[in-house]
Amino acid sequence: VLTSRALDEAVGATLFLKAENLQRSGAFKIRGATNAVAILGARGVRHVATYSSGNHGQALALAAAEAGMLCTVLMPTDAPEGKSAATRGYGAKIVTYDRYTQDRRALAEQLASDTGATIVPPFDDAAIVAGQGTAVLELLEDVGDLDVVVTPIGGGGLLAGSCLAAAGRVTRLVGVEPDARRAARDALAAGHQVEVPVVRTICDGQQTERVGEIPLAVLLQHRAEVVGVTDDEVVAAMRFLLHRGKVLVEPSGAAGLAAALTGRLGRVAGLRIGVVLSGGNVDVSRLTGLL
């Protein structure tokens, strides 16, 4: 948990940053993956698979390796070399597909039925949601009850897990999505899943077309809120964290802080705010481009 007086002054509140960028595999995703692998392992599963090319893929590869389990990750042929290298480095098998002509979920189901692997989806899964919630559980253990907890939202696993972990100990739970992607805000307003087209945003961890069914049910039950931030606001937050906090976060990892720094959280003067810096997996060359 990082704190910064410069940040507190900028926001006019007391902020506690849960630094999941410093987490193993570089993101909170290792929490859900570890939980899912533990549960599946206890049921005798020896081979897991997923179709996420992002942080969840790397996290599942690592969690499976530590449990002595096989892991297969479907990745688009044009995935960044850094991501496939890291996933392979954790001992996973990579199967590539053409993202423009092939449906990754159908391919994953085919792979599962061919190999007997169990698919571990990136967010729409109770074990994943519960695992992700341990980030906020630890944050509350470290700093006590909070007025607001802010996390990025893509598929909703992290925010839903945070709602479960925070029940009764946090007044407001706020998700932050890219301004151009309204999947979470529209779903909360409608009360059901809303599918949106993939939008252009630097927040590659949050381009998912919809919030998962399981996470959404939790968000509605716990009256979670969602706000949007622009890419420019996210870059400014990344810069602030580098310059004043000396830590590197990926764009989605800075979304929560961007909301706090731009007033998108509404009236928070004097409050105690927890912000999950969800991950730090950004290539150095991409980083210099963004900055």
Next chain:
Amino acid sequence: VLTSRALDEAVGATLFLKAENLQRSGAFKIRGATNAVAILGARGVRHVATYSSGNHGQALALAAAEAGMLCTVLMPTDAPEGKSAATRGYGAKIVTYDRYTQDRRALAEQLASDTGATIVPPFDDAAIVAGQGTAVLELLEDVGDLDVVVTPIGGGGLLAGSCLAAAGRVTRLVGVEPDARRAARDALAAGHQVEVPVVRTICDGQQTERVGEIPLAVLLQHRAEVVGVTDDEVVAAMRFLLHRGKVLVEPSGAAGLAAALTGRLGRVAGLRIGVVLSGGNVDVSRLTGLL
């Protein structure tokens, strides 16, 4: 204290990184400054001054502000705007001078006799040396005894303080200086201070022309070692820390890790190595240039 399995694999040893880049004021210098200000304050001093335009200047400004003491910092007219803004932000008064025509130490002494301020030098001072040593003291408290402790060396305050803190608990103490600046290696070989011209290096925290007299006596007594690293090796270590560790260090802050990553520490296979990441104060624009 940060750890990284990727780093341990790269070095073939177990590394413990003391992250002084996350320290208040962005560097270990706040330790010595706080100690000096506490000692001087107890003696009734109400105004301190220094001629360091680097991290020590910022640290002294902050330590003085917290103690309710006046602080004056001499800075060259062409100091980076970020550094003077930060120093001013901590409430210090800045007096500028022309670094090409004026002698900063003479100016500081004049200032002291005019205003009654007490000069707190950046490294050649027992209170400063003792304060800097608390970084390694805390490291040993956290992780236990170590085989090797590595820190950057400029004027020698940090390495000398580390020797005092580590006595009997660490086998080897190693300082790392820019390859082009032999002030520390030559002084240890000669057994007395050696003055060298200011060299070109990206390690701006280690351009000092000599190791201080007080630190050098401690280094000789404790048989500390010093090795050199090139600027390219330092940039590679900064990159490694950003990419794998998700933390930002300034060039001098990465010097210790650069020595570990390039084999400059000699045979360290299987050993437990503490590395002080001494600071993180590097402008984002300079960072992108270096990367």
